[in-house]
Amino acid sequence: MSSIALVGNPNTGKTSLFNTLTSSYEYVGNWAGVTVEKKIGSLKNGAGKLIDLPGIYSLHPLSRDEGVAAQYLIEETPEALINIVDASQLERNLLLTLQLLEYGKPTILGLNMTDVAKARGIQVNPDILNERLGIPVLPLIARTGKGTSQVLSVLEQPSHIPPVTFQLNYGDIAEQAIASIVAQLQKISGLPNLRWVALQLMEQNPVILELLKKRTDISGLLLIADAAQTRLQQEKLALTLPQWIRSVRMDYIRMVCADAIDSTLQKPHNLTERLDSILTHRFLGLPLFIVFMYAMFKTTFDWIGGPLSDLLDGFIGGPLSDWTNSLLGTIGASEFTHALIVDGLIGGVGGVLVFVPQIFILFLMISFLEDSGYMARVCLLMDSTMERMGLNGKAFIPFIIGFGCNVPAIMAARSIEQPKDRLLTTLLMPLMSCSARLPVYLLFAAVFFPAQQATAVLSMYVMGVVFALILCKFFSKHLFKNETSIFIIELPPYRMPQFKTLSRSTWEKGKGFLRKAGTIILAGSVLIWLMSYAGPGGLNVDMDHSFLAKFGGFIAPLLQPLGFGTWQAGSTLVPGFLAKEVVVSTMNIIYHAPDAAGLEGQIASVFTPLSSISFMAFILLYIPCLATVGVIKKETASWKWTFFSMGYSLVLAYAVSLVIYQGGRLLGWS
Amino acid sequence: MVLTSCSLLRLQPGTTGSIQKIEGMNPILRRRLADLGVSEGVMIRLKGKGPFMGPITLECNGQLFAIRRKEASMIEVKVS
Numbered sequence: 109m110s111s112i113a114l115v116g117n118p119n120t121g122k123t124s125l126f127n128t129l130t131s132s133y134e135y136v137g138n139w140a141g142v143t144v145e146k147k148i149g150s151l152k153n154g155a156g157k158l159i160d161l162p163g164i165y166s167l168h169p170l171s172r173d174e175g176v177a178a179q180y181l182i183e184e185t186p187e188a189l190i191n192i193v194d195a196s197q198l199e200r201n202l203l204l205t206l207q208l209l210e211y212g213k214p215t216i217l218g219l220n221m222t223d224v225a226k227a228r229g230i231q232v233n234p235d236i237l238n239e240r241l242g243i244p245v246l247p248l249i250a251r252t253g254k255g256t257s258q259v260l261s262v263l264e265q266p267s268h269i270p271p272v273t274f275q276l277n278y279g280d281i282a283e284q285a286i287a288s289i290v291a292q293l294q295k296i297s298g299l300p301n302l303r304w305v306a307l308q309l310m311e312q313n314p315v316i317l318e319l320l321k322k323r324t325d326i327s328g329l330l331l332i333a334d335a336a337q338t339r340l341q342q343e344k345l346a347l348t349l350p351q352w353i354r355s356v357r358m359d360y361i362r363m364v365c366a367d368a369i370d371s372t373l374q375k376p377h378n379l380t381e382r383l384d385s386i387l388t389h390r391f392l393g394l395p396l397f398i399v400f401m402y403a404m405f406k407t408t409f410d411w412i413g414g415p416l417s418d419l420l421d422g423f424i425g426g427p428l429s430d431w432t433n434s435l436l437g438t439i440g441a442s443e444f445t446h447a448l449i450v451d452g453l454i455g456g457v458g459g460v461l462v463f464v465p466q467i468f469i470l471f472l473m474i475s476f477l478e479d480s481g482y483m484a485r486v487c488l489l490m491d492s493t494m495e496r497m498g499l500n501g502k503a504f505i506p507f508i509i510g511f512g513c514n515v516p517a518i519m520a521a522r523s524i525e526q527p528k529d530r531l532l533t534t535l536l537m538p539l540m541s542c543s544a545r546l547p548v549y550l551l552f553a554a555v556f557f558p559a560q561q562a563t564a565v566l567s568m569y570v571m572g573v574v575f576a577l578i579l580c581k582f583f584s585k586h587l588f589k590n591e592t593s594i595f596i597i598e599l600p601p602y603r604m605p606q607f608k609t610l611s612r613s614t615w616e617k618g619k620g621f622l623r624k625a626g627t628i629i630l631a632g633s634v635l636i637w638l639m640s641y642a643g644p645g646g647l648n649v650d651m652d653h654s655f656l657a658k659f660g661g662f663i664a665p666l667l668q669p670l671g672f673g674t675w676q677a678g679s680t681l682v683p684g685f686l687a688k689e690v691v692v693s694t695m696n697i698i699y700h701a702p703d704a705a706g707l708e709g710q711i712a713s714v715f716t717p718l719s720s721i722s723f724m725a726f727i728l729l730y731i732p733c734l735a736t737v738g739v740i741k742k743e744t745a746s747w748k749w750t751f752f753s754m755g756y757s758l759v760l761a762y763a764v765s766l767v768i769y770q771g772g773r774l775l776g777w778s
Numbered sequence: 779m780v781l782t783s784c785s786l787l788r789l790q791p792g793t794t795g796s797i798q799k800i801e802g803m804n805p806i807l808r809r810r811l812a813d814l815g816v817s818e819g820v821m822i823r824l825k826g827k828g829p830f831m832g833p834i835t836l837e838c839n840g841q842l843f844a845i846r847r848k849e850a851s852m853i854e855v856k857v858s
Contacts, residue, residue: 170810374840394829525810592804595833598842
């Protein structure tokens, strides 16, 4: 099986092409050492595997996503490359193309968005490009699939793609340096194209420098580069060697573009201009965004998601439980098995599965906003606010995703270029009320604040955001004193997202939740149920004498000042660390509640309105769930920061709940 | 025709200038701008200014992007 890598700038339609060229995701995993998603699919014609690399502008990485592409090219040997470029942005896109051609593997240039370019009055001549670059150039419209069959037929026999002969002359000074570096590199085995490695070294590409350092002493190589740089400076050709290399490439690209592109009829982006004049308007932009956010949450929780969840809840609590009961009765299952399946499994996992519709709807809408090009505008709108808090506007999207689930949200923070901004976003993410915490709010709001349910739930979300902002300011001032944040964002033209791409990315984001329901939550529910079923006195004990009650009673005194010092409340917290969804399913098990109404009755008798607020705040703020802790460890690659995020949230939760409960009591509330 | 140099921030929304100098900018940002094709001699257009002193939207080589005002003030342009 041969492997073919798909490389291109961000927003050039790589994902669309990937989806049309492959029939299935064979594998989505992580790149070795970094947790950037690695997407591999089987080509439809069975010719091999297609690897989707993160979108990059050049091989010189600024963010972690980008480092993956350079690392891939140096450590693995794809048989061929597909370089996808945006026909309406050719000049900029070709910079990466030249670096890929220097890599020397057979390459196809996918000239995408030819329809967009044509509509804007830009005509690109593929024959001239083909002649100048020496590689097959295939015009494409990846969104509609036009031209993708040609790509497939060329890929049928990757070995038939003509080898790359392209070579750029960087002038005497640089060429001499390249030659002597190449001569030294010859001693090292296992490197790709040596001229390419030499050029990347001269460009100071950190990934290449790192790799070479592992294999050899590179000080000699760097001396050659420095000498070349000094000579360039003496001759007043360029200030630095990387600048010189870039300018030689740009000159060549301008020459190619001048011949291959006819832009005499070029028109501006009309739709984008008009939409931007409203959506990024200095006064209207933010209010409109708030309206959209409100509509998004309404749709997720009220208009569509809520009713769907109710339907599912009715099914799980009604017909499914009944069927299971009668089935278990028929096959004569033991009392233990019966209780395990009905109370433990259906009660626990079922209580969480009902949120699946809401989560998928939220992710669908987030994917829509991303694909339409609006998300980039949101970053722009939010940047000044975020900057005041010590972050940058790009952190805003991860925070929004965090309302769905913190895990993909922390992974979404990878698109932030600066390590400091990325780390801050990661550390503060757990303060975003993920959908797992929603059931707790919904339950308590329904019991204690029936008239103001939406306000009560919303105020929990707002509380998380407010603490995130305060801590953000605090952390960025005290933990990262001297680091500034930068902000630059590309604004792609607005476009209508495609259903196929939307459904695929929604699934990619949401399936983690399903997987969690099938593993951690399942195991957690069974464990909790067992602990409530068994006690020092044996099996099937009265719940008050179970292991769970013993354990809950052990931490209950600690929680007494917070207003919920019962063993029941205490024993939801530990499984809540496994997954916050388990809090409600634990309550279902503990209170032996057959349905939502039964549970609400029990809660009403145990909590007071004040202690319920204190409890909700505690659930919101205390320790991120296990999956989130796992991803924080992976993304920060540091135990120190992982424990820090767990510690600060626990302290914060305790302090806030204490202030709420004791403060409320002083004010005479109950 | 009078040629004047000024900071990019001084452009009126909708007008175009050619980049004269980019100085004192954060190197990471400088590189990213270069990746987008923003360098000396290139025409750049100011599209709009964001709310609350937020980033400004620019267009260069047909690409829309946004940077903060502080950084934009380090780009010197020439208008005719």
